[in-house]
Amino acid sequence: MTTNTLLTHIHQKVPLTEADNSLILPYFTPKLLRRRQYLLQEGAICTHLSFVAKGLVKAFNIDEKGIEHISLFGSEGWWISDFGSFVNAVPGMLNIDAIEDTELLMISRENYEELLQKIPKMERYFRILYQNSLVTKDKRLISSITDSAEEKYLGFANNFPQIVQRLPQNLIASYLGLAPETISRIRKRQAK
Amino acid sequence: MTTNTLLTHIHQKVPLTEADNSLILPYFTPKLLRRRQYLLQEGAICTHLSFVAKGLVKAFNIDEKGIEHISLFGSEGWWISDFGSFVNAVPGMLNIDAIEDTELLMISRENYEELLQKIPKMERYFRILYQNSLVTKDKRLISSITDSAEEKYLGFANNFPQIVQRLPQNLIASYLGLAPETISRIRKRQAK
DNA sequence: TTTTTTTATTGCTACAGGTCAAGTGTGGCC
DNA sequence: GGCCACACTTGACCTGTAGCAATAAAAAAA
Incomplete structure (x- = not known):
């Protein structure tokens, strides 16, 4: 309940x-x-x-x-x-x-x-x-x-791994004060 | 006391x-x-x-x-x-x-x-x-x-007028996450 | 007061990250 | 299956603010 x-x-x-x-x-x-x-x-x-x-x-x-x-x-x-x-x-x-x-x-x-x-x-x-x-x-x-944009994103992903998965990245961007494109580029760099 | x-x-x-x-x-x-x-x-x-x-x-x-x-x-x-x-x-x-x-x-x-x-x-x-x-x-x-740098500074100066006077601007800059030079330029612009 | 230290100003340059635009998935749904 | 709506990617360009350096001004110390 x-x-x-x-x-x-x-x-x-x-x-x-x-x-x-x-x-x-x-x-x-x-x-x-x-x-x-x-x-x-x-x-x-x-x-x-x-x-x-x-x-x-x-x-x-x-x-x-x-x-x-x-x-x-x-x-x-x-x-x-x-x-x-x-x-x-x-x-x-x-x-x-x-x-x-x-x-x-x-x-x-x-x-x-x-x-x-x-x-x-x-x-x-x-x-x-x-x-x-x-x-x-x-x-x-x-x-x-x-923090830099990348540090902010990684910190967030670290602190809220469950939530990150449930969120489209434009919402994450908005929360972190970044442009959605920036998140996209950070993820790309991380995937190397 | x-x-x-x-x-x-x-x-x-x-x-x-x-x-x-x-x-x-x-x-x-x-x-x-x-x-x-x-x-x-x-x-x-x-x-x-x-x-x-x-x-x-x-x-x-x-x-x-x-x-x-x-x-x-x-x-x-x-x-x-x-x-x-x-x-x-x-x-x-x-x-x-x-x-x-x-x-x-x-x-x-x-x-x-x-x-x-x-x-x-x-x-x-x-x-x-x-x-x-x-x-x-x-x-x-x-x-x-x-907020932009200028909005941050003005907001702070507005909220804490007494404290601003007692602080060197490099400390205000540090608090707001700005470079001291930026504060200097903002103040100059304001003084117009 | 003079000296030393700290803080502020200003011009120049550099760059992180924003903005814009076009293109590429991808999943829902009639 | 085909269409629509979103979400994401990627490149080209732009901009606000940082960083640096040299100088001036102000404050603290002596």
């Missing part, structure tokens, strides 16, 4: 009892997303955090030239949202849509706040989750400033 | 009583850093989180070519550490040193863990702190991928 994925994921960070489980689950609503379907569009306020139980989604913004910049992929076990918009309840600039058919578990801002207040373990869970996310983002930031 | 800066900062996110204050403070140790003095060097395990009560520090890594890449500045009210190294207790790749004479309040990993367990308000404080940091880092990441 899709809720198991979530509970397992939380359990990895904070031990949960059966009682905890049944306390937590009512805060979440399941949602199915079909390939290409939008979860969020630019300008809207992001009202939910979404846990990806199955599938693959992407979050991206569109610049003045109309070019998509993917800032985040979400596959099994990842959370996805326009976090800035969610946290501050302001209109965001991110779009989120599904790359594959996707199963989500969503929690609204009100439920999120209540969950954190009522269940200290969940406050702890999110503190640890964010702690780890920060470490990951730091690394990505350093890579985006320090 | 330097501890006031910290308590005020925490208080902005979670209300504290006088009793809370005196419960929290013993977990921290003050430390003075003189200009150019190192707080942490590459390869070491980062054992403390440091709150900057006064002054200015920078965190940076050094690439194979010996070039410094600044990933973070810390001035009054900011936390600084090699977070990845701190969280996972592994050797880090960041150096931290003082740009100005600096007053820190430091907390060790053991004290940090204990503080979080014993004082739920502090668990909450750090969850909120990390939540906000994530939003900031997301923005920075998008900027580093989407």
Whole structure:
């Protein structure tokens, strides 16, 4: 069941009892997303955090030239949202849509706040989750400033071997801030 | 007093009583850093989180070519550490040193863990702190991928007007992933 | 103050990676 | 099977920004 994925994921960070489980689950609503379907569009306020139980989604913004910049992929076990918009309840600039058919578990801002207040373990869970996310983002930031195109691609392919296979390379390019042609040339060089 | 800066900062996110204050403070140790003095060097395990009560520090890594890449500045009210190294207790790749004479309040990993367990308000404080940091880092990441050199510089100058004044432009360049000459040319263009 | 060190400016040149365009798969689907 | 839509490849060219070097200016040290 899709809720198991979530509970397992939380359990990895904070031990949960059966009682905890049944306390937590009512805060979440399941949602199915079909390939290409939008979860969020630019300008809207992001009202939910979404846990990806199955599938693959992407979050991206569109610049003045109309070019998509993917800032985040979400596959099994990842959370996805326009976090800035969610946290501050302001209109965001991110779009989120599904790359594959996707199963989500969503929690609204009100439920999120209540969950954190009522269940200290969940406050702890999110503190640890964010702690780890920060470490990951730091690394990505350093890579985006320090690394060459080739290093960026290889680093990504290394860190997310499963996901790379499921993604067309133009999406990888967008995520890494490279042109699709550049990825093509890098792959060619690698295949030597 | 330097501890006031910290308590005020925490208080902005979670209300504290006088009793809370005196419960929290013993977990921290003050430390003075003189200009150019190192707080942490590459390869070491980062054992403390440091709150900057006064002054200015920078965190940076050094690439194979010996070039410094600044990933973070810390001035009054900011936390600084090699977070990845701190969280996972592994050797880090960041150096931290003082740009100005600096007053820190430091907390060790053991004290940090204990503080979080014993004082739920502090668990909450750090969850909120990390939540906000994530939003900031997301923005920075998008900027580093989407923006031109000029947009990066102007965005930074806009977001941190106070800090820009205190920084030589080669450090700003390093932070933004640009050459110092590029900053110089941008400033010249702006001055038209 | 004078000296030394650090930082900033500016012109010239080089190159990584972007852009454009044309051509080549390749898989779904009527 | 043939058509359409995408994704990928490859070459030719362009451009923003880096790198270098020499000089000037400013800040720190003595």
